[in-house]
Amino acid sequence: xxxxxxxxxxxxxxxxxxxxxxxxxxxxxxxxxxxxxxxxxxxxxxxxxxxxxxxxxxxxxxxxxxxxxxxxxxxxxxxxxxxxxxxxxxxxxxxxxxxxxxxxxxxxxxxxxxxxxxxxxxxxxxxxxxxxxxxxxxxxxxxxxxxxxxxxxxxxxxxxxxxxxxxxxxxxxxxxxxxxxxxxxxxxxxxxxxxxxxxxxxxxxxxxxxxxxxxxxx
Ligand code: DX5
Ligand code: ZN
Numbered sequence: 001x002x003x004x005x006x007x008x009x010x011x012x013x014x015x016x017x018x019x020x021x022x023x024x025x026x027x028x029x030x031x032x033x034x035x036x037x038x039x040x041x042x043x044x045x046x047x048x049x050x051x052x053x054x055x056x057x058x059x060x061x062x063x064x065x066x067x068x069x070x071x072x073x074x075x076x077x078x079x080x081x082x083x084x085x086x087x088x089x090x091x092x093x094x095x096x097x098x099x100x101x102x103x104x105x106x107x108x109x110x111x112x113x114x115x116x117x118x119x120x121x122x123x124x125x126x127x128x129x130x131x132x133x134x135x136x137x138x139x140x141x142x143x144x145x146x147x148x149x150x151x152x153x154x155x156x157x158x159x160x161x162x163x164x165x166x167x168x169x170x171x172x173x174x175x176x177x178x179x180x181x182x183x184x185x186x187x188x189x190x191x192x193x194x195x196x197x198x199x200x201x202x203x204x205x206x207x208x209x210x211x212x213x214x215x216x217x218x
Contacts (some may be wrong), residue, residue, distance in 0.1 A: 005217050006171070006193035007210050008033035008066050011057075012048065012146045013197030019053070022201070023060045029206035030214075033064040035175070035195045036086070037146075040071040043095055044144035051077065051084040058085035068116065068175065068195075070143045071095065075102055082109035090114030090137050090173075093121055103132040114173070118143065119151050123160050133170055136161050138191070141176030146197040150177030155189045162190025180212035187217040 009031045014022035023034055036054055041047040054067065067086040071077075074091040075098075081089050089111045096102045099115065106113040114135035115126060119142060126136065138158050141148035154174075161172055173193035174186050183194055194217075200209045 004192075005187060005214060006032040006173075007200075007213055008035040008173070008193060008195045009200040009206070009210070010035040010037055010146065010175070010195050010197035011201075012037040013201035015201075020057060020060045023057050026200065026206050026210075027061040027063050029200075030210045031063055031200075033066040033088075033193070034061055035197075036065060036067045037197075038067060038069050038071060038081075039144060043072040043092065044070045046144045051080040054081065054084040054086060064088060066090070066173075066195075068114075068137065069095075070116075075105070078102070078105055078109060082106075082111050086111055088112040088114055088135060090116050090135060092116045092118065092143075093125055094118055099125070100129055100132060103129055107132070114171075116143075116175070117157070119154060123157060123164060126161075127164065130165060130168055130170070133168075135171040135173055135193070136165070137173045137175055137195075139176055140174055140178070140186075143176070148177055150179070150182050152182075155185060158186065158189040158191050178213070180209075180216045183213045183216040 009026040039046045039048040064087045103113040112134035116137035140154040172191045174191045175195035178196040179199040
């Protein structure tokens, strides 16, 4: 599941009053994936949306739906997130006491399986599930809100993850505070998928914003 740089706009920063049009707009603007931030008001303080919205958005884009579950009990609704149209389902390491089982379940549902690490979470816990993983999401802000500043210390963690995965075809995705100003450093550290919300859903041209991120990594 590796390829050239993947840019995944997070619809958290979109205008929710016209969310279907916003998804179409970033699709046409050159998004590779559509990043869907699910928040439960428990694992993180904020609340967003669940499977019904993902299902409603599915006809608006053929791009990969990259579902990021910031929820305390992801196992309860994995089937629903898959049947709603998710292509990738990423759970949080901190929320999964039976991570091996959770990842296997995601793959059994026909989705790619991802694990996300909060900024303070060490990468060591992933060592024994690498063969069950398609994606590792390194959080570069504390999850829950868009528009926060990138935590530069996380560049070291990205490099550690790159070294840990060796030749495995695992995507290294980075989420939080990504802009055209830091995208070059992030990719140089070893990431190959960038989530960006507020730096893409702004101004007159989403296409220019996506291109600026790509250009910064070229
Ligand atoms: C944060 C979310 C991110 C967020 C990124 O909890 O997981 O995907 O939307 O937003 P920006 O790019 O504005 O930091
Ligand atoms: Zn996210």
